[in-house]
Each structure stands twice: as structure tokens, then as C-alpha cells.
Amino acid sequence: MNLEGKIAIVTGASSGIGTAFSQKLIKKGTTVYGLARRMNKLNEIREKLGDSFIPVQMDITDSEGVEKWISKTFSDEHVPQILINNAGLGLFGNVEELSLDDWHTMIDTNVNGVFYITRKVVPLMKATPGHCHIINIASVAGLLGNPQISGYNATKFALRGFSEALFKELRFDGIKVSTMFPGSIATHFFDNTGTETHPNMMQPSDVADTLIHLLETPDNMLINEVTMRPLNPKNPDSN
Ligand SMILES: NC(=O)c1ccc[n+]([C@@H]2O[C@H](COP(=O)([O-])OP(=O)(O)OC[C@H]3O[C@@H](n4cnc5c(N)ncnc54)[C@H](OP(=O)(O)O)[C@@H]3O)[C@@H](O)[C@H]2O)c1
Numbered sequence: 001m002n003l004e005g006k007i008a009i010v011t012g013a014s015s016g017i018g019t020a021f022s023q024k025l026i027k028k029g030t031t032v033y034g035l036a037r038r039m040n041k042l043n044e045i046r047e048k049l050g051d052s053f054i055p056v057q058m059d060i061t062d063s064e065g066v067e068k069w070i071s072k073t074f075s076d077e078h079v080p081q082i083l084i085n086n087a088g089l090g091l092f093g094n095v096e097e098l099s100l101d102d103w104h105t106m107i108d109t110n111v112n113g114v115f116y117i118t119r120k121v122v123p124l125m126k127a128t129p130g131h132c133h134i135i136n137i138a139s140v141a142g143l144l145g146n147p148q149i150s151g152y153n154a155t156k157f158a159l160r161g162f163s164e165a166l167f168k169e170l171r172f173d174g175i176k177v178s179t180m181f182p183g184s185i186a187t188h189f190f191d192n193t194g195t196e197t198h199p200n201m202m203q204p205s206d207v208a209d210t211l212i213h214l215l216e217t218p219d220n221m222l223i224n225e226v227t228m229r230p231l232n233p234k235n236p237d238s239n
Contacts, residue, residue, distance in 0.1 A: 012087030
């Protein structure tokens with residue numbers, strides 16, 4: 001896809017890789033609707049990236065809000081050709097310590113939120129003659145279970161299944177579906193996890209370069225899954 005003049009929706013654009021995705025897309029000439037709950041952060045990003053970044057205050061767990069925004073913003077004449085389902089969070093701990101609230105917040109955001117937005121964007125994409133692309137941001141936690149992240153694992157495994165089914169369902173409508181499975185990236189994701197970010201984590205800008213590569217592949221070529229990790233994931237300051 002040639003990204004010049006295209007329209008993208010990026011969820012979780014107020015921080016981390018969502019901001020990096022928005023920045024790289026805008027550099028390529030794409031208009032980005034950046035969704036997140038913190039409007040002050042989105043406004044700061046608009047100041048940096050310019051008017052091609054359109055801030056949208058949205059909690060993606062609010063299915064009605066998502067639905068209303070999509071119907072008032074888009075039409076057959078104004079179609080988002082790109083949807084990046086990126087907003088998400090991880091709340092960690094032994095299973096008996098994981099609260100119901102934490103469990104539901106992860107399921108509502110990482111799984112339900114993706115469904116709410118995708119189900120309303122797909123009909124617009126199906127009706128448009130050109131190619132479209134949905135990219136879902138999972139995690140290596142969508143491929144491998146590990147102690148203390150069972151809830152997060154459950155959501156990212158679910159996202160993997162959703163993505164694989166969609167890729168097969170939508171390919172003949174000219175809609176690509178790709179899933180990214182990153183390892184650790186230096187973002188605010190780790191703020192509430194007790195893990196410090198460090199220089200051996202991947203950088204958001206490098207992850208965003210891969211996203212751009214997926215989007216720019218020829219129309220009849222689909223990279224449906226990408227796993228990426230730091231080569232050496234160890235904190236250089238630890239023994
Ligand atoms: N960092 C890593 O090591 C890593 C590795 C693999 C996968 N991932 C995945 O990458 C994605 C982005 O994470 P990140 O690392 O960039 O973390 P981050 O810096 O914490 O960013 C998370 C983004 O999600 C948004 N968000 C959270 N809940 C939301 C909601 N209910 N509605 C709308 N937006 C919401 C946040 O915005 P507001 O708070 O303003 O709403 C923020 O913009 C997540 O899906 C995460 O699971 C991260």
C-alpha cells in the first residue's frame with residue numbers, strides 16, 4: 001500500500017508504540033485518527049506531529065462511544081484504509097492475587113475493545129474498492145504462557161485467534177490482517193508492573209519501522225504474523 005493520502009485509526013496513540021506508529025505514518029503522508037483516554041497527551045502529540053494527527057478522546061471499552069464516533073466520522077467517501085489495534089495493558093501477579101477488576105480491565109481493553117472497533121470498521125473497508133489493512137498488536141505473551149502473566153496471556157492468545165480467523169475471513173475482500181508479537185519494548189507499559197525499562201528493550205521507533213514495512217508490502221502480499229524480540233533481553237545494569 002502506498003501510504004500517501006491514506007487514513008489510519010491508531011488506538012492507544014497517547015503513548016509508547018502507538019505514538020511512534022502515528023509519527024511514522026504521518027511522515028509517510030497518512031492522516032491519523034489517534035485514539036486514547038488522555039486528551040492532554042493526545043493534544044501534546046498533535047502539537048508535535050501537526051494537523052495530520054487528529055486526537056480523539058475515546059475509551060475503547062465503551063462500545064457505544066466507539067460505534068457513535070465511527071458512524072459520525074466515516075462514510076463510504078471517507079474510509080479508514082488502516083486500523084491499528086494497539087491500545088492495551090498488562091496487569092501482572094499470581095493468579096490468586098489477580099483481582100476481578102484487573103482481569104476484566106484486561107479482557108475489556110485487549111480483547112473486547114479490539115472487537116468493538118473492528119466490527120464497525122470492517123464494513124467500511126469492505127465497501128471501498130482499494131486494499132485495506134488491519135494490524136493487531138499482540139505480544140510474545142500471545143504465543144507463550146508464563147508465570148504471573150496469566151490474565152495478560154489469556155487476552156493476547158485470544159487476540160491471536162481473533163486475528164488469524166479475520167485474516168482468513170477478510171482476505172478475499174482485499175483486507176489484510178496482520179498480527180505483531182513483540183517482546184519487551186521500552187514504553188510506559190511497564191509503569192505498574194514492577195519492571196524497569198532498560199536500554200536492551202526494543203525502541204518504539206524500531207517497532208514502528210516494522211509496522212510501516214508490513215503496510216507497504218505489495219497489495220497481493222500479506223505478512224500475517226511477525227514476532228520480534230531484543231536479541232539480548234537482559235538489563236545491562238543487572239548481574
Ligand atoms: N511495551 C512492551 O513491552 C509490549 C510488548 C508487547 C506488546 N505490547 C503491546 O503494545 C501495545 C501498546 O503498549 P505500549 O507498550 O505502547 O504501552 P503504553 O505506553 O502504556 O501505551 C498504552 C496505550 O494504550 C492506551 N489505552 C489503554 N487503555 C485504553 C482504553 N481503555 N481506551 C483507549 N486507549 C487505551 C493508553 O492511552 P490512555 O491511557 O491515554 O487511554 C496508551 O496510549 C499494548 O497492546 C501492549 O499489550 C507492549
